[in-house]
Amino acid sequence: MSSYTCISCRVVFADGDIQRAHYKTDWHRYNLKRKVADMPPVTAENFQERVMAQRAAVEVQSQGTSSQCSTCAKRFSTANAFDNHIKSRRHQDAEKKASQATQKEVERLNEKNLEKGLDHDTMNAAIQQAIWAQQTGSPQSKPAQASGAASQSQLSSQEKKRPDKPPRLQWFEEQAKKLGKEHIEGEEEAAMEEVPEEEGAKIGHRSLMRYYKQRFGVSRVVAVAGNRNAVGRVLRQYKALGWSSDMAKDASLSRQRDMQYVQRMKSKWMLKTGMSNNSTKQMHFRAQVRF
16 A cells, blocks of 8 residues: 655655645645755644744734834834834925924914913003093092192002003013114114215215116016905096096007007018118029020
């Protein structure tokens, strides 16, 4: 009776079909690799234990190393891929943009809070001043004084009790004063760079000569008729000042006549130049018709 065996796995089979199916299994391939490496084969039970242990290790590794980039909204299965993404230029640019956007949002909120605080402080200051004025101006709050010295002392004490401005409002006023002083100083420095003459003209500094020599021609601004009501108001103001649409029509007609005159002169000049070239440039003229 012939038996079917596998030398690599060291097992015996009762049928040839079972042997052929065994050659296609992972257990047989694993033992073939061990045979090439001069290692003894493993049994089927040992191979199954190794497979289960490897699967468990892979699951633990995948669960422990899965990372997510909140800036780019991406998830990575391995730590190596996550590290490469962190070092990439695209991720760094995204982080810079995100930080700038966050900083702008914080500045906007701070400005909004500052404006709200200033409005609140202004309202409080107005209320306190109104209360103080009511207390000082009402006849009930003024007791009968026997002498003018007593009334004068009471007024001085009330002046001392007058509430001061809130600190944030004071800071805002100080900043406004500083900006106004800087603007005035800048205008004075700009005025010092120019020398006025007796006739009224001004001589600029030679370092600004390149700006004085610039000629931009007629400045044309494209007006977008987005608000027809505003345009109508402007037209009504012009009409109230004596302007009429006939003036605009006359100006457009005169401009059109000027352009027509320029075109006529241009066509005459082109015709004259062409006729002169016919007699001067064709030195070797030959008739195209042979008789």
